[in-house]
Amino acid sequence: MVTLKKSLNLLAAVIFTASSVFSYAQTNAQNLEKSIEETEQSVAETLEAAEEANHEHPIVEKTQAQKVQDHITHHLADDYSFVFFSDEAEGKNYGFSLPVILIDNGLKVFMSSEFDYGKKVVEKDGQFYKLYHGKIYKTDAAGTIDYDDTHHPTNEKPLDFSITKNVASLLFTTALIFVMFLGLAKTYKNGANNLPKGFARALEPMVLYVRDEMAIPNIGKDKYRKFMPYLLSVFFLIFLLNLLGLTPLGFNVTGSISVTACLAIFTFIITQFSANKDYWKHIFWMPGVPVPMKIMLAPIEILGALIKPFSLMVRLFANITAGHSVVFGLIAIIFVMKEALGTGGAIGIGFFLSTFLVFLEILVAFLQAFIFTMLSSLFIGMAVAEHEHDEAHH
Amino acid sequence: MSGENQKKGGPNKWLTLITMPFQMGITIFLFHLFGEWLDEKYGIVNDIANKICTLLGVGLALYQVIRQVHQINKD
Numbered sequence: 001m002v003t004l005k006k007s008l009n010l011l012a013a014v015i016f017t018a019s020s021v022f023s024y025a026q027t028n029a030q031n032l033e034k035s036i037e038e039t040e041q042s043v044a045e046t047l048e049a050a051e052e053a054n055h056e057h058p059i060v061e062k063t064q065a066q067k068v069q070d071h072i073t074h075h076l077a078d079d080y081s082f083v084f085f086s087d088e089a090e091g092k093n094y095g096f097s098l099p100v101i102l103i104d105n106g107l108k109v110f111m112s113s114e115f116d117y118g119k120k121v122v123e124k125d126g127q128f129y130k131l132y133h134g135k136i137y138k139t140d141a142a143g144t145i146d147y148d149d150t151h152h153p154t155n156e157k158p159l160d161f162s163i164t165k166n167v168a169s170l171l172f173t174t175a176l177i178f179v180m181f182l183g184l185a186k187t188y189k190n191g192a193n194n195l196p197k198g199f200a201r202a203l204e205p206m207v208l209y210v211r212d213e214m215a216i217p218n219i220g221k222d223k224y225r226k227f228m229p230y231l232l233s234v235f236f237l238i239f240l241l242n243l244l245g246l247t248p249l250g251f252n253v254t255g256s257i258s259v260t261a262c263l264a265i266f267t268f269i270i271t272q273f274s275a276n277k278d279y280w281k282h283i284f285w286m287p288g289v290p291v292p293m294k295i296m297l298a299p300i301e302i303l304g305a306l307i308k309p310f311s312l313m314v315r316l317f318a319n320i321t322a323g324h325s326v327v328f329g330l331i332a333i334i335f336v337m338k339e340a341l342g343t344g345g346a347i348g349i350g351f352f353l354s355t356f357l358v359f360l361e362i363l364v365a366f367l368q369a370f371i372f373t374m375l376s377s378l379f380i381g382m383a384v385a386e387h388e389h390d391e392a393h394h
Numbered sequence: 395m396s397g398e399n400q401k402k403g404g405p406n407k408w409l410t411l412i413t414m415p416f417q418m419g420i421t422i423f424l425f426h427l428f429g430e431w432l433d434e435k436y437g438i439v440n441d442i443a444n445k446i447c448t449l450l451g452v453g454l455a456l457y458q459v460i461r462q463v464h465q466i467n468k469d
Binding site: 310 | 457
């Protein structure tokens, strides 16, 4: 009994002591919260000030990691010139410039070298242009750029039809495909059973692969012929662009969302215009489900028709963009981790990892071309398919 | 035999479902937006319309998947 009483007393004492600690902790926590808030505010203010300072004086010394980040962002975006490498100490870029074509009170054509990578303001017929963060803006003789609250330029942009890096890459790849396939086509012209010679012999199996593994199983033996030109073009264009993106030329065409959007829109248009009665019936009045469900499903099916090309667009864009960023990041190990690993170690690790990843990217290059073509043929196949069994059931 | 299966669209037929995640996500999100709009418009307390609509969206998205899988199995 005594022990129980003693322990009860002890418990009361502990609770009493602890309660003061708790209340102290509470006030302490409140104080802490307040001070955290204050710190956050001041940090935000400092960051803002730093950002402003950065924009006003762009020649602030950047860290190695920031430089790498800038380089990757710059590579992923479109550009008005090809830059193969640059000498940072001298501020020199080695590459070639591309023509800029603007429509702004008449046609204005000049080489992008006149911008000197954004350092100079170009004057054409009394109108001034400035290259700022990869975009051309109208400006005055001093090259003033106005900003809105989020530091985006508010200057007007001229209508831009320039041969940018992506356009030039696309034209080059198209020419390459023409050269490759004209050779292949010529052999069949001379005789139905001729064997293609040289490089064309490597292309024939891939053409057959697209036909036998994608077009025929998905679209069907009777209808596939009509869609072969599109499927082949899209397959070889994406495959070649992906592969060229891995060369040091600096192509990043399939990693540009406007290009993949354009390809996806082509698939969408072809799907919609070759669709038969059954396809539209499945969208607006789904057979085989109760009437309230039919009404509910119609908007979702319409949405689904739009989401299909959307997912095509995002899949290709995201895969290539991610691949390029990661390869760049791994190459950057050589510069960023030089001190931590030693020059030799950094080069070794960076080289090993990036080589490994480039091999993976070759696989991805094929896989993305394959999946884009496969899904395109699948969507086309779904649009042209005959649903005899559905008709028989109802 | 597996080659024969492939010719008939064996494994390929499952590729139909590759856009399903996108479609489910967007369906649910749109229903959620619709519910939010309803709450705002009629001043419904506790976001009841939002909750009901989001759940309805989840249900419809699931229904779609099940219907498609059913269709694939039937072919």
